[in-house]
Amino acid sequence: MRKKGIAQDLSFRAMDEKIEKAFKAIMALAVMVPFVILAVLLIDTAVDGLPRLGWDFLTGFPSRFAARAGILSPLAGSAILMILTAAIALPLGIGAAIYLEEYAGKNAVTAFIEINISNLAGVPSIIYGLLGLGLFVRFMNMGRSLLAGAATLSLMVLPMIIMAARESMRMVPGDLREAAYALGADKWTTIRKIVLPLSLPGILTGVILSLSRAIGETAPIITIGALTYVAFLPDSVMSPFTALPVQIFNWISRPQSDFHVNAAAGIIVLLVIMILMNSLAIALRYRLQRRID
Amino acid sequence: METIEPISGHKEKGGDEDRRDYTGIRDGAAVIKTVALRAWFGSLMALKGVDILIAAGAVTAIIGPSGCGKSTFIRTLNRMHEGVPGARVSGSVYFAGQDIYDPKVNPVMLRRRIGMVFQKPNPFPMMSVKDNVLAGIPLQGTRGSAGDDVLERSLRQAALWDEVKDVLDKPGTSLSGGQQQRLCIARALAIEPEILLMDEPCSALDPIATAKIEDLIHSLRGGITIIIVTHNMQQAARVSDYTAFFYMGELVEYCDTDTLFKSPHKTRTEDYITGRFG
Numbered sequence: 001m002r003k004k005g006i007a008q009d010l011s012f013r014a015m016d017e018k019i020e021k022a023f024k025a026i027m028a029l030a031v032m033v034p035f036v037i038l039a040v041l042l043i044d045t046a047v048d049g050l051p052r053l054g055w056d057f058l059t060g061f062p063s064r065f066a067a068r069a070g071i072l073s074p075l076a077g078s079a080i081l082m083i084l085t086a087a088i089a090l091p092l093g094i095g096a097a098i099y100l101e102e103y104a105g106k107n108a109v110t111a112f113i114e115i116n117i118s119n120l121a122g123v124p125s126i127i128y129g130l131l132g133l134g135l136f137v138r139f140m141n142m143g144r145s146l147l148a149g150a151a152t153l154s155l156m157v158l159p160m161i162i163m164a165a166r167e168s169m170r171m172v173p174g175d176l177r178e179a180a181y182a183l184g185a186d187k188w189t190t191i192r193k194i195v196l197p198l199s200l201p202g203i204l205t206g207v208i209l210s211l212s213r214a215i216g217e218t219a220p221i222i223t224i225g226a227l228t229y230v231a232f233l234p235d236s237v238m239s240p241f242t243a244l245p246v247q248i249f250n251w252i253s254r255p256q257s258d259f260h261v262n263a264a265a266g267i268i269v270l271l272v273i274m275i276l277m278n279s280l281a282i283a284l285r286y287r288l289q290r291r292i293d
Numbered sequence: 294m295e296t297i298e299p300i301s302g303h304k305e306k307g308g309d310e311d312r313r314d315y316t317g318i319r320d321g322a323a324v325i326k327t328v329a330l331r332a333w334f335g336s337l338m339a340l341k342g343v344d345i346l347i348a349a350g351a352v353t354a355i356i357g358p359s360g361c362g363k364s365t366f367i368r369t370l371n372r373m374h375e376g377v378p379g380a381r382v383s384g385s386v387y388f389a390g391q392d393i394y395d396p397k398v399n400p401v402m403l404r405r406r407i408g409m410v411f412q413k414p415n416p417f418p419m420m421s422v423k424d425n426v427l428a429g430i431p432l433q434g435t436r437g438s439a440g441d442d443v444l445e446r447s448l449r450q451a452a453l454w455d456e457v458k459d460v461l462d463k464p465g466t467s468l469s470g471g472q473q474q475r476l477c478i479a480r481a482l483a484i485e486p487e488i489l490l491m492d493e494p495c496s497a498l499d500p501i502a503t504a505k506i507e508d509l510i511h512s513l514r515g516g517i518t519i520i521i522v523t524h525n526m527q528q529a530a531r532v533s534d535y536t537a538f539f540y541m542g543e544l545v546e547y548c549d550t551d552t553l554f555k556s557p558h559k560t561r562t563e564d565y566i567t568g569r570f571g
Contacts (some may be wrong), residue, residue, distance in 0.1 A: 175415040179477070182373060183429030184484060192323030193428075197419050225431075 042271075049264030057265055062247065068259030071266055073230040074247035075148065078273075080220075081233060081243055082211055084150030085157065090207060092154070093161030096204075097103075100162070101169045102191055119218040121159035128156040129223025137224050144225040147237040152220050155208040164206020168199035201288035208281035212274045218245035244270045304357050314346070315548040315558055323412060324349035324488060324518050331415035332365050332383035339365040341542040347488075352510060352519045354527055354533035354550065358565065362542040363522045367490045370520070371407040372400040376547055388488075405429075408481035409490040413497050414473035414479070422457050425465040425476055429484040443483050451479035452509045469504025478509065482517075489513070491521040495528065499515045500560065507532050526566055530554050 060070020071199040096237060104110040130150025142148040172195050180190040196203075221243050230242040251263035320326065323346035332340040339362045347353050355363040369382050372393060385392045393403055412485040416425045426444050444461070450455040453475040457468065465476055474494060481489060491510075495503040508521060512533045523529050529536050530550060537547040540557075546562045547555065557563045564570055 042542065151384060159548065173415075175411060175413060176417060178373065178376070178411065179415045179417070179480075180428075182374060182404055182409035182411070184401055184403075185429070186401045 006060050009131045016241075033083055045264045045267050048261055049266075049268045052261050052265040053268060057262075058199050058269070062229055063231075066256060068261055069259075071244065071262075071269060073233060074242045074244045074266075075269065076233050077226070077230070077241040078215055078244045080146055081150050081241070084146060085214055086207065086211060086238060088150060088154040089157050089210075092160050093207070096158070096162045096163050097165030097169060098191060098196075101166045101188065102195070117159045117162055121163060123188075124219075125133055125156055125217050126219040126223055128131065128152055128219030131155065132220060132224045132233075132249075134259075143238065143242060144227070144240050144272060145238045146159055146241045147240065148224055149221055149243070151226055153214045153217065156217065156220060157214050160210040160213075161207055164210070165199065165203045168202025168206070169195055169201065181216045198215060201285045204288070205281045205285045208277050208284070212277040212281075215243075215277070216270060216274060217248050221291055244273075275279070312558075313544050313547055314344075315546065315552065316346070316348070318346045318348045320346065320533075321359060322346075322348055322425060324388065325520075326387040327387040328367075328471050329354065329389070330366075330369060330382070330386060332362070332369050332382045332533075333380060335379040339542055340369065341494055343544045344541075345364070345495045345537060345544055345547060347518065347520060348535060349518055350515050352521065354529035355522045355539060356524075356529050356534045356536060356565075357539035357545075358570070359524075360541075363537040364492050365542075366539065367409075367492055367520055367522055370488070371404050371408065371409055371490060373404075375400075376415055391506040404508075406486055407488045408486035410474070410478050410481055410492065410494045412493045414470055414477050416473050416476050417467075418464070418466050420465055421462045422465050422468070424463040426479045426483050428480055430478065447479040447483040447495060450509075450513065451475045453479055454503060456497055469502070470497050471505060474498060474502065474506060475509065486517070488518045488520065491519065493522050493524060496524060503528070526554070538565060540565070 030142060038262040057070050058075065059072050060068065061073055062071075063069040076272050080222075087254060100110065102115065104113075107200045119181045129152060132155065136142045136151045143150070172251040176194055176198070179189055185193070227242050228246060230240065234241050248263050250271065251259040251266065254260075304324060323348040325345075327343055327345050330340055330343040330345075331338060341362075343362075343366060355366060357363045365374060370386060370388075370393075372382075374380050374382055382394060382409060385394060388403070389392075389406070389530065391398060393400075417428055420428060423444055426447050427440055430440070430443065445458075448457060455471060456472060457476075460467075465473065468476060473487075474497075478489075478494070495506050498506065507528065510521065513519060514534075521529075521532065533550045536550045536553045538545045538553065538557075540561060546559045548558065552558075553562065554566055557566065
């Protein structure tokens with residue numbers, strides 16, 4: 001009786017195998033569906049937009065005539081926006097992370113701030129747009145300028161940067177901090193010489209990834225009032241501006257299909273920039289990490 | 294103040310149960326003196342009132358079973374203990390004529406005079422061998438030849454110079470485990486401390502690397518005061534002049550090393566060194 005039972009337990013039953021196979025198929029499908037949809041979208045965009053891409057398109061200003069329109073001003077707008085956003089968000093984000101991770105006591109206020117930072121990372125971007133409109137454009141009189149746009153995007157990416165920076169600062173081994181303290185280093189020296197250099201790869205990766213999210217954001221930029229037709233290059237941070245996603249959105253909402261081709265070409269440009277930024281994040285991480293290990 | 298339960302249930306060999314210090318070190322010859330030193334982790338008292346005199350220029354070994362407070366003890370001497378969340382200290386530690394727990398004392402300045410080497414070699418990963426050695430020196434005056442002098446002197450003292458003089462610009466972490474630990478010793482010596490605390494410096498090393506560290510301790514003897522925590526009683530017997538046996542947060546017996554291992558005064562010490570417990 002017992003021997004028979006063991007023999008039965010060890011052998012596969014037909015039912016088990018069927019369930020196993022069914023599961024495999026479902027999981028494979030779960031991978032395939034988004035992959036196929038993404039591929040279709042990319043191919044469709046590439047077919048529409050690639051023929052339109054060219055030097056003229058990259059260096060031309062927007063135009064009433066689809067065939068003559070280019071994306072120089074939104075491209076420049078997006079680039080300056082990214083640089084300004086990084087310049088504002090990087091010091092603020094790293095500073096906040098250092099304070100929270102290294103200096104703040106473990107009390108109710110810190111816990112409250114921490115919870116709110118996590119929540120802010122999940123706030124829809126249009127809310128940041130409205131905040132930027134009220135705070136920067138109107139209250140602080142920045143107008144519909146690049147600076148207002150960058151300040152708004154900075155607010156949006158700050159929670160992500162703070163969380164990424166804290167995460168990588170927490171990864172710095174405690175025995176290295178102890179080694180620094182035992183050598184008579186004070187806290188700030190230890191942070192500057194040991195903690196920050198070691199967490200830099202993680203911080204930079206977080207910054208670049210959040211900037212590559214910011215460059216694709218349309219809602220907050222439209223909300224604060226980026227223009228949709230800009231036939232000049234910005235001459236200062238107080239200039240009115242447009243950005244890639246805004247231009248793409250503008251072209252797509254036009255009835256003429258020629259503009260849709262322009263939108264597709266613009267999307268390709270935006271995608272290439274994002275891929276480049278993400279590759280840069282990976283490359284930086286790899287290089288700095290190798291220097292540390 | 295809490296009262297300290299004496300270690301009971303043990304009949305002492307000598308008549309004087311309260312006596313713990315058999316070294317004969319006098320106040321004047323001591324570089325460190327602790328008085329009623331207690332240390333806590335949260336509500337757990339890890340040191341239960343330690344009074345000890347550490348002889349200047351000597352090598353003092355601290356032995357005892359795991360959890361007896363020996364690491365905690367040396368970490369109170371350079372105020373590293375208080376860096377652990379929830380940790381606190383009471384009592385006094387006199388060094389250079391001052392109680393280091395006096396609010397006027399800056400632990401940063403203290404640690405420049407009392408160096409420390411840890412259990413696991415911990416060179417700074419993004420720094421070269423050279424930068425690691427010079428890491429503890431304040432930036433001014435270390436550039437150029439002055440820095441090179443310190444570099445060579447420290448590495449020679451740590452018996453590492455010949456092995457690394459051609460790879461000074463390679464990362465410190467590219468060295469072997471034993472070399473990394475000697476690099477950490479060189480880094481601690483570079484700031485010319487008066488006392489070097491070593492917290493089980495060989496426990497992560499193989500026997501050959503261990504022997505090199507022990508030789509190095511021998512060569513440093515006399516010039517610098519060394520306090521070494523070790524799990525390895527043979528090591529304590531080999532390297533130290535005085536040995537202190539800790540048990541459950543108390544100093545049980547403190548004696549010159551020969552006597553402690555050959556004819557300890559306390560039954561509990563004898564039980565430990567003969568391997569009856571711990």
